Amino acid sequence: MSAKSPFENRPPEAPHEASDGGFVVPCTLHVNGEAVCVEVERSLPLDALLRRTLALKSVLHGCERGTCGSCRVLVDGEVLSACTRSASSLPPGARVETAESLQDNERMRTVLRAFVRERSTRCALCLSGLAAMAVHLDREGKTFDETAIDALLEGAHCACTGRGSLRRALLTRE
Numbered sequence: 391m392s393a394k395s396p397f398e399n400r401p402p403e404a405p406h407e408a409s410d411g412g413f414v415v416p417c418t419l420h421v422n423g424e425a426v427c428v429e430v431e432r433s434l435p436l437d438a439l440l441r442r443t444l445a446l447k448s449v450l451h452g453c454e455r456g457t458c459g460s461c462r463v464l465v466d467g468e469v470l471s472a473c474t475r476s477a478s479s480l481p482p483g484a485r486v487e488t489a490e491s492l493q494d495n496e497r498m499r500t501v502l503r504a505f506v507r508e509r510s511t512r513c514a515l516c517l518s519g520l521a522a523m524a525v526h527l528d529r530e531g532k533t534f535d536e537t538a539i540d541a542l543l544e545g546a547h548c549a550c551t552g553r554g555s556l557r558r559a560l561l562t563r564e
C-alpha cells in the first residue's frame with residue numbers, strides 16, 4: 391500500500407453506530423497482504439471495518455443491502471459485497487483484497503483505462519468494486535465474454551452513466 395491511492399481524497403467516514411451493545415470479539419484477517427488483528431463489534435460489517443478502521447477508501451458506503459456493488463472486495467479470491475458480511479464471521483486469516491492493493495496490477499490499470507476512454511467515470515462510486523471484479527475474472531482465467539460481463543454488471547448500479555458505457559469499456563479493454 392505504498393503507492394498513492396486514487397481513492398484517498400474521499401471524505402472521512404461517519405462513525406458506525408453500535409448495534410449490538412458494543413459486544414466485541416477478536417478478528418484476524420490478512421488485508422491487502424498485511425496481517426490485521428483487531429477487536430470489533432460482533433455485527434460490524436466488513437465494509438465498515440475496511441473503510442473506517444483501516445481507511446481503505448475504495449470500499450464505499452452505498453446501499454448497505456448488497457445491491458449496488460460499491461463495496462465489493464475479494465475475500466479468499468471470491469467477490470463479496472462487504473456490507474453483507476460481518477467482519478467477525480470471516481474465517482480467521484481470511485485474505486481480503488481491496489482496489490487499493492490492485493492499483494499496481496496491470497489488469498486493473500487496463501480496466502480503469504477503458505473506463506476513462508468510454509467516459510464511464512463520474513463520481514466513481516461504482517468503479518472500484520467493478521474493477522476488482524474484472525481483475526478477479528481475468529486472474530482466474532475465466533471467460534470474459536458478453537455473458538460474463540452482463541453477470542458482473544448485474545450486481546452493480548451506476549447512477550451516473552448507466553451500464554452502457556461500463557459494458558463497452560469492459561468488452562473493449564485492451
Ligand code: FES
Nearest residue numbers: 453454456459473
Ligand atoms: S453498499 Fe454494499 S452492495 Fe451496496
Ligand code: FES
Nearest residue numbers: 514516548549550
Ligand atoms: S460513476 Fe457514479 S455511480 Fe458509477
